[in-house]
Amino acid sequence: MNLLTAAQLGILDDSGAAILTLTEGLEEADFFATRLTREEVVRHLTAMTQTVANIPAEVREHMPEVNWEGWTMLGWELKGQRRDDRGSVWFGVRSLVPATLLWLRLYRQSRPELFEFFAGADAAGLGNLNNPDNPDSDSPRN
Numbered sequence: 001m002n003l004l005t006a007a008q009l010g011i012l013d014d015s016g017a018a019i020l021t022l023t024e025g026l027e028e029a030d031f032f033a034t035r036l037t038r039e040e041v042v043r044h045l046t047a048m049t050q051t052v053a054n055i056p057a058e059v060r061e062h063m064p065e066v067n068w069e070g071w072t073m074l075g076w077e078l079k080g081q082r083r084d085d086r087g088s089v090w091f092g093v094r095s096l097v098p099a100t101l102l103w104l105r106l107y108r109q110s111r112p113e114l115f116e117f118f119a120g121a122d123a124a125g126l127g128n129l130n131n132p133d134n135p136d137s138d139s140p141r142n
Contacts, residue, residue: 005059006117009104011051015044016101017127031093034084044079045092048100049075062111066103070096 022041023031032038052071060068073094077088108115 003117005055006057006115008051008059009115012048012100013104015048015051016097016104017099019093020101021042026088028086031090038089040094042089045089045097046076046078048097049078059114062114063103063107066100067096071100 019041022037022044026034026037031041049071050067053075055068060066070091074088074092077085
């Protein structure tokens, strides 16, 4: 695909992993009792919903098992008056995030081109940026 798509999928993966780390071992009541953790998780959920809102339809079509509609609905709720709706936030934490991360990992194996940052480097005339023989490469020369 392209650099933007790879970056968007990376944001979903990174924010989702952060949410799982922040909520590991927490029950719902404990999660909502910890203001700092809850606010950080909502910040990551918001980043994920905003990212999903900007993923092109053609990319979504390549990944039909991801609950794009659920992410869109959660985004609306986080923007609106339901931001503090415990059910919506907890659904995001315990359902949307783990399922999305699972599908992203499976798609990374079956559709690696969606996740490649430099897939189009040769087509753009940039060559292999990791090639030590390329003067524009970041790789060290021996």
